[in-house]
Structure formats: C-alpha cells, structure tokens
Amino acid sequence: MIKAGLAAALTLLLASAQAQTAPAVKLTPFVSGLEQVTALTHAGDGSNRLYVAQQDGRIRTLTGGKIQPNLFLDLRRRTSAGGERGLLGLAFDPAYKTNRRVYVHYTDLNGDTVLARYTATADFSRADPASARTLFTAKQPYANHNGGQLAFGPDKFLYLGLGDGGSGGDPQNNGQNLASPLGKILRFDVRGDAAKPAPGNPFASRKGANPYIWAYGLRNPWRFSFDRTSGDLIIADVGQNEQEEVDRQPRASKGGENYGWKIREGTQCYEPSSNCTSAGLKAPVLVYGRNEGQSITGGYVYRGSAIPALKGQYVFADFASGTLWAAPASGASWKKAQIGRVGSPSTFGEDEQGELYVAEYGTGRILKFSK
Secondary structure, eight states: OHHHHHHHHHHHHHHHHHOOOOOOOEEEEEEOOOOSEEEEEEOSSSSOOEEEEETTSEEEEEETTEEOSSOSEEOTTTOOOBTTBSEEEEEEOTTHHHHOEEEEEEEOTTSOEEEEEEEEOTTSSSEEEEEEEEEEEEOOSSSSOOOOOEEEOTTSOEEEEEOOOSSSSOTTOGGGOTTOSTTEEEEEEOSSSSOEEOTTOTTTTSTTSOTTEEEEOOSOOOEEEEOTTTOOEEEEEOOSSSEEEEEEEOTTOOSOOBOOTTTEETTEEOSOGGGOOOTTOOOOSEEEETTTOSSEEEEEEOOOSSOGGGTTEEEEEETTTOEEEEEEOOSSSOOOEEEEEOSSEEEEEEOTTOOEEEEETTTOOEEEEEO
C-alpha cells in the first residue's frame, strides 16, 4: 500500500510538472451577421482591413469591425458548396499593395479542386471577376476531405493543403502516393502568370511524382499556419477514428516530410500491424483523442501584444467539442491547456498586428481574443 501510494503521488507530481498553465483570455464579440465562415485573413497592405471567406463563395470585407455592404468577390456561380465543399481558402499576395493579386481555393461545380488568382481593382475595393485565372486543378474522388488552407510562407511561395480525397480510411492511398496531389501540402511559385513548382520542391525531379508536393502523409489538413516570428509551418491534421494531430515543420526544412497517414494516425498504427512502421515518418508534436474532440481546427502561434501571457503559444480548437487550447510552440512534444470554449470554431485568423480571431461556423460570429 505504501508503494502504491508513493507511485500515485509520483504520478500526480509528474502530471503537475508537465501540465501547461492556461493563460487568461477573453473572447470579445467582434462582428456578427456572416454565414458559414471558412477563412479569415488580412491583406498585409497597411489598410487594417480583414477579409472573410464564406463557404457559399462570397468574400466579405471588414473595416473597423463592420461588414462592408459590397462583396469583395462573389464565386457562388463557380462553387459547389455544402458539406466539406465550397470556398475553402483565401490568401493575398505578399506584394498585394503593388500587384493587387488575390488567391482563392474552392471546389468547382463538379466538386473538384481549383486554385485561382484574381486581381483587385485600382481602389482595392473588390476583386475584378473578369481577371480570373485558373492556376491549378485536382480531381476529387469523393465529396469530403478537400483540405482548405491557402497561405504564403516566409519564402514568399504559396502553400495549399489538400486532404486525401475523402471517403474514409483513404481507400486510394493518396496520402502515401507521390503521384497524387491529394493528402499533401503543395508549394507553388506564383510570381509569374502561371503557377510553377516552387524552386527546391523535394520531388520536382523525381519521375512520376507530382512536382508541387512539399510534404505528404496527411489526411485532411483543414488549417495550417506559419509562425510569423520563427517561420515554422504548423499543420493541424484531422484524424480518422482515434487521434487529432498537430505537426510542425521547421522553417529550415527542405521539405519532403512524411507525416504518416495512412500508415499511422497520430501516434498510433492505422494500417495492420504488419505494415505499421515509424521509420521515415515525422512524428506529431501534439495529439488528442476522441474523448476531447473529433475534428481539429488549426490556429496560429500568438504573436500579438494584447495578451502577453499568450505569446509564443499555439492556439487551436476542436470543431466538434468547441474546446479552445493553447500550447507553447517549442520542443518535440507540446503540452496543451484549455483556454475557453466556442461554438463550432471553423477557422482562426490574424490581423496585421498579429491579434487573433476565431469564427463560429453556425452563428456567423467572429470573436476577438483579448486579455
């Protein structure tokens, strides 16, 4: 009994030592009246405007916490919306102030992936519909697992996250198939009129491989982000049956990481044990199980100034449970702490100052993180 009691005490002591203290944050209503928000970002042009993508294909502009009456862009006639389809990603060119280029990721009327570019009008009030240029397409075998995130990295190249193509259990093994763009992070050079494989893409010279692949072995990377201080790429990958995961790729990486799907789901074997291996696979920095949620919504490493206690912490959530967490973004294993709860968090966003926002899919509200 003494040994058992001592073991229990040591276990509690270890758990306490590893526990992450939750920073005190508040969620302040910022704007309401939106519908099914899928992306929230800024243009980096000094205007302090925010831009909101809605699943049905509309992009709205927010100025001073107010929705502007005119649409920035309307893609409803091009987009199949519903379920996991629709307008899924939005990104502004790093040189937007001079070239006025805007990039969107959506599923077209056939349900297939489209990466397209638009050019804003001279007064930046809207994107010109006539300027549409399709840069990349991918066939989607099923209606789900279309990925979503579109973002420029610190290298000024454009990154796109695509899921494994859907159904369940990746029946086509797209996650491990280097010939397929599905189940991958893709990396594009969009500085010219076309989208080219970015210089240094790890499989560009491999025969039979898709030249746009930057990383693979992903099930459905709905949201990823770049730490604006370290430049690290942080990927939140939605799990199958057991675990949700967060993966980290250091800025110094040359690409080519295999995050394991569908050999592994998080830290566990997914394939039959005879085929399961960790050799050559990049382990996640954080996982959580079905007792805590079942659809991770990736966020950002907080680099704003309003909440000093949150600096350097990766903020993310679960769409199903509504739980918000923060985890210090350092080391090989991250420890999370709950910092709040929100209804159906579909996406996070940063403003130009690095302050953080989260969108509620069902209510159409955007909330701002504050102290």
